[in-house]
Amino acid sequence: MSRVDELVHMLGQSHVLTGEEAQPYTVDWRGRYTGQALAVVRPGSVDEVAAVMRWSAAHRVPIVPQGGNTGLCGGATPDSTGDAVVLSLARLNQVRSVDTDNDTMVVEAGCILQSVQQAARDAGRLFPLSLAAEGSCTVGGNLATNAGGTQVLRYGNARDLVLGLEVVTPEGDIWHGLRGLRKDNTGYDLRNLYIGSEGTLGIITAATIKLYPLPVAQCTAMLALNSVEDAVKVLSMARQGFGAALTGFELIARNCLEGVTHCYPQQRIPFDGPSAGLPWYALLELSDSESAEHARERFEAVVGEAIEAGVVADAVIAENITQSKALWHLRESIPLAEKAFGKSIKHDVSIPVSRMADFVRTTNAALQSHFPGIQHVIFGHLGDGNLHYNVARGDVFSEADLLDRQAAIYDVVHDSVHQFGGSISAEHGVGQLKRDALPRYKDPVELALMHRIKQALDPQGLMNPGKVLAAAKH
Amino acid sequence: MSRVDELVHMLGQSHVLTGEEAQPYTVDWRGRYTGQALAVVRPGSVDEVAAVMRWSAAHRVPIVPQGGNTGLCGGATPDSTGDAVVLSLARLNQVRSVDTDNDTMVVEAGCILQSVQQAARDAGRLFPLSLAAEGSCTVGGNLATNAGGTQVLRYGNARDLVLGLEVVTPEGDIWHGLRGLRKDNTGYDLRNLYIGSEGTLGIITAATIKLYPLPVAQCTAMLALNSVEDAVKVLSMARQGFGAALTGFELIARNCLEGVTHCYPQQRIPFDGPSAGLPWYALLELSDSESAEHARERFEAVVGEAIEAGVVADAVIAENITQSKALWHLRESIPLAEKAFGKSIKHDVSIPVSRMADFVRTTNAALQSHFPGIQHVIFGHLGDGNLHYNVARGDVFSEADLLDRQAAIYDVVHDSVHQFGGSISAEHGVGQLKRDALPRYKDPVELALMHRIKQALDPQGLMNPGKVLAAAKH
Numbered sequence: 001m002s003r004v005d006e007l008v009h010m011l012g013q014s015h016v017l018t019g020e021e022a023q024p025y026t027v028d029w030r031g032r033y034t035g036q037a038l039a040v041v042r043p044g045s046v047d048e049v050a051a052v053m054r055w056s057a058a059h060r061v062p063i064v065p066q067g068g069n070t071g072l073c074g075g076a077t078p079d080s081t082g083d084a085v086v087l088s089l090a091r092l093n094q095v096r097s098v099d100t101d102n103d104t105m106v107v108e109a110g111c112i113l114q115s116v117q118q119a120a121r122d123a124g125r126l127f128p129l130s131l132a133a134e135g136s137c138t139v140g141g142n143l144a145t146n147a148g149g150t151q152v153l154r155y156g157n158a159r160d161l162v163l164g165l166e167v168v169t170p171e172g173d174i175w176h177g178l179r180g181l182r183k184d185n186t187g188y189d190l191r192n193l194y195i196g197s198e199g200t201l202g203i204i205t206a207a208t209i210k211l212y213p214l215p216v217a218q219c220t221a222m223l224a225l226n227s228v229e230d231a232v233k234v235l236s237m238a239r240q241g242f243g244a245a246l247t248g249f250e251l252i253a254r255n256c257l258e259g260v261t262h263c264y265p266q267q268r269i270p271f272d273g274p275s276a277g278l279p280w281y282a283l284l285e286l287s288d289s290e291s292a293e294h295a296r297e298r299f300e301a302v303v304g305e306a307i308e309a310g311v312v313a314d315a316v317i318a319e320n321i322t323q324s325k326a327l328w329h330l331r332e333s334i335p336l337a338e339k340a341f342g343k344s345i346k347h348d349v350s351i352p353v354s355r356m357a358d359f360v361r362t363t364n365a366a367l368q369s370h371f372p373g374i375q376h377v378i379f380g381h382l383g384d385g386n387l388h389y390n391v392a393r394g395d396v397f398s399e400a401d402l403l404d405r406q407a408a409i410y411d412v413v414h415d416s417v418h419q420f421g422g423s424i425s426a427e428h429g430v431g432q433l434k435r436d437a438l439p440r441y442k443d444p445v446e447l448a449l450m451h452r453i454k455q456a457l458d459p460q461g462l463m464n465p466g467k468v469l470a471a472a473k474h
Numbered sequence: 475m476s477r478v479d480e481l482v483h484m485l486g487q488s489h490v491l492t493g494e495e496a497q498p499y500t501v502d503w504r505g506r507y508t509g510q511a512l513a514v515v516r517p518g519s520v521d522e523v524a525a526v527m528r529w530s531a532a533h534r535v536p537i538v539p540q541g542g543n544t545g546l547c548g549g550a551t552p553d554s555t556g557d558a559v560v561l562s563l564a565r566l567n568q569v570r571s572v573d574t575d576n577d578t579m580v581v582e583a584g585c586i587l588q589s590v591q592q593a594a595r596d597a598g599r600l601f602p603l604s605l606a607a608e609g610s611c612t613v614g615g616n617l618a619t620n621a622g623g624t625q626v627l628r629y630g631n632a633r634d635l636v637l638g639l640e641v642v643t644p645e646g647d648i649w650h651g652l653r654g655l656r657k658d659n660t661g662y663d664l665r666n667l668y669i670g671s672e673g674t675l676g677i678i679t680a681a682t683i684k685l686y687p688l689p690v691a692q693c694t695a696m697l698a699l700n701s702v703e704d705a706v707k708v709l710s711m712a713r714q715g716f717g718a719a720l721t722g723f724e725l726i727a728r729n730c731l732e733g734v735t736h737c738y739p740q741q742r743i744p745f746d747g748p749s750a751g752l753p754w755y756a757l758l759e760l761s762d763s764e765s766a767e768h769a770r771e772r773f774e775a776v777v778g779e780a781i782e783a784g785v786v787a788d789a790v791i792a793e794n795i796t797q798s799k800a801l802w803h804l805r806e807s808i809p810l811a812e813k814a815f816g817k818s819i820k821h822d823v824s825i826p827v828s829r830m831a832d833f834v835r836t837t838n839a840a841l842q843s844h845f846p847g848i849q850h851v852i853f854g855h856l857g858d859g860n861l862h863y864n865v866a867r868g869d870v871f872s873e874a875d876l877l878d879r880q881a882a883i884y885d886v887v888h889d890s891v892h893q894f895g896g897s898i899s900a901e902h903g904v905g906q907l908k909r910d911a912l913p914r915y916k917d918p919v920e921l922a923l924m925h926r927i928k929q930a931l932d933p934q935g936l937m938n939p940g941k942v943l944a945a946a947k948h
Binding site for chain 1: 620653671716717908919923929
């Protein structure tokens with residue numbers, strides 16, 4: 001029997017894809033990485049996942065786990081050898097249980113994020129993980145990459161939203177770890193080791209996730225600011241004034257808003273006069289457990305204080321849900337509107353908030369000195385210290401010029417990030433894209449420890465090879 | 475040169491203790507475990523810690539890390555062979571830096587928790603970790619055991635309060651991981667692996683911890699309840715009504731309060747008439763970012779609703795700080811007042827909140843059927859699903875009878891915990907005390923993975939041997 005026939009025997013003809021059927025699973029959605037696969041398998045249960053893993057271990061066949069295939073770093077795309085089997089979790093898509101008294105829900109890895117959010121809402125609860133790809137990405141992928149998104153400031157990353165896991169090891173053993181406990185100090189934290197390991201240590205097949213009360217009201221405001229320093233000061237005032245009710249704080253450079261209104265003329269910057277010409281804007285969101293009026297009062301108090309202190313130049317507080325949505329829509333349109341600047345080189349970086357202003361100033365200057373006339377397109381989740389620091393060609397470079405300089409631009413930005421104590425991947429992970437940059441920036445002791453863990457949990461090196469870490473040195 | 479002379483040569487005479495000077499470090503504070511040590515060393519810097527570890531690795535000398543020596547499971551006490559060196563972190567007690575804009579602080583492992591709380595307050599911030607031993611325990615010990623305490627409901631365990639670590643490996647390498655980043659997806663989560671590993675994988679020498687805004691006001695209430703079911707319902711209403719402002723929810727059985735007023739007659743149960751005779755009480759705390767009046771209004775709204783729904787029988791809301799402190803003092807006096815019941819067998823367990831009432835009913839019945847007349851002394855952090863389910867001799871057993879039955883009582887309670895999907899150590903860790911119970915309750919795949927990680931990160935088995943895991947099977 002051929003390898004593929006063995007898989008068909010195990011899972012049935014319709015759940016083993018090859019040839020053209022397999023093709024969509026072997027290229028990432030942005031078309032940056034194209035690979036080959038021996039086959040794509042779609043097991044329908046954790047026991048079938050375990051069977052595939054035992055088969056993989058016996059025959060030394062590499063496995064590439066895949067969720068919604070919406071990753072940004074090529075982490076779910078096989079290499080070009082065609083040796084690997086892509087293991088799609090798409091059929092493990094059940095909400096196994098909802099426990100409102102415990103504020104938990106058990107969901108399988110293949111559940112689409114949006115359907116999990118909806119299942120929580122149906123139970124009168126909030127599952128706060130929220131990101132652009134939520135209509136297609138899966139919980140398993142979210143956990144494998146420790147996804148971030150717009151609610152991290154209040155609720156944390158994907159990691160912070162999980163209590164328990166079910167995991168299949170490379171040997172095909174099942175760890176039944178779906179505990180719904182907020183406190184459990186009986187040994188090493190395997191849960192957090194698998195979360196964020198991008199499928200290189202084992203396969204997450206289900207998770208016990210945390211639910212929260214739905215907010216009673218939300219209120220949004222946009223602030224016009226003179227500097228990143230002022231944005232950091234307002235953030236500090238908002239944390240103090242709103243406590244845990246502060247659920248969003250986004251920083252936006254003016255040219256990003258101009259890009260949006262250029263691409264989508266029906267949208268507008270909500271300021272007139274000199275305020276419309278300031279260099280920076282911030283979008284704040286407050287989630288209130290009392291009422292819309294109460295949310296607005298609190299907003300007015302803190303923003304009023306910030307204006308009086310000269311930290312905020314101007315402010316618009318949404319009067320209603322429609323206005324609130326319009327403000328968020330401006331922010332959410334930025335990634336699409338970036339095409340106004342032509343192709344750009346994107347960076348997903350984090351910096352301690354206190355060093356953010358210095359980082360932006362220093363990095364802008366470094367780029368200008370290396371590439372005079374290049375354009376900065378900067379926005380991000382300031383509340384988390386996470387900046388999408390993107391670089392466009394401006395008036396002086398052609399697209400080809402810019403792409404020729406891609407590696408050099410990465411180095412200038414990432415070197416600066418490193419110098420300011422930051423991370424070169426805040427929320428997208430490592431995958432293939434940043435794997436070879438890791439040794440340049442990662443503490444060598446840390447990198448060596450990561451290799452030891454990889455060797456301990458995947459001694460045959462079959463789990464998503466070539467992702468996160470280069471092949472282990474034996 | 476003798477081994478001890480080598481240590482003296484490395485650290486100086488005054489930082490290497492032997493004989494009587496070493497004795498306080500070789501017994502746990504409750505006097506349950508007594509060990510022997512080759513010596514106690516008190517390095518004064520991370521480089522000195524690394525030097526001791528290199529020496530330990532070269533000569534295969536086991537190392538027992540120790541903080542404030544306030545642990546409850548014997549995790550910091552050496553065994554009786556006298557082969558090990560106790561490594562005290564007490565001299566690494568500096569607050570290295572405070573960054574209010576980033577809401578972080580870098581503290582060394584030997585800092586006393588209370589001094590860290592104070593340093594945060596001096597900077598106008600809250601470090602929320604808070605527990606009974608805070609005047610003597612150290613941050614290093616808190617992280618090694620992933621300490622819990624009274625603020626977990628809102629702020630999480632020690633693990634949730636840390637962004638970065640500095641760790642010395644068993645080989646004496648230093649991982650410089652003191653990142654102050656809220657988002658960093660560049661590889662495996664080593665931070666959470668070391669946190670909670672009880673010194674069996676390496677030595678945490680410093681941490682970057684998270685700071686929060688100080689609450690503007692706090693309000694406390696005590697509720698009288700007919701059942702644990704009702705307590706769970708009120709918890710759900712309080713979560714919904716207060717959101718993240720709910721910072722405490724403690725459950726207390728009436729006999730615990732009676733024990734307190736028996737031992738400390740100046741304290742009183744704040745209810746009269748039938749409410750004073752109900753079986754259960756709950757202590758709620760709300761932390762408000764606005765004002766004392768606002769906190770009280772919110773409290774009255776939610777408690778009023780709960781009374782109307784028949785879920786709360788009676789309620790006392792503290793009028794001022796003095797009354798609030800008196801209510802907390804009642805709760806905090808329980809562990810000391812337990813002596814009113816004679817010696818007791820203590821359990822630190824967690825259960826999904828939704829199964830708590832069933833767990834208490836079932837476990838009480840099981841104990842009564844095995845040991846008729848035995849007494850239950852139950853209180854704990856209901857908001858976290860964490861119960862201190864203690865068992866006293868009642869009127870029918872002598873102390874000796876009770877202690878004779880200790881192992882059997884552990885088994886009845888822990889078997890029940892296991893049956894209800896709970897954990898036999900919610901916040902105290904494993905240490906020596908619960909090490910041999912682990913294989914009875916832990917998923918065997920999980921336990922095997924823990925052994926693999928131990929083997930990968932401490933291949934010579936020199937880090938705190940015999941704690942958490944039994945010696946690895948080679």
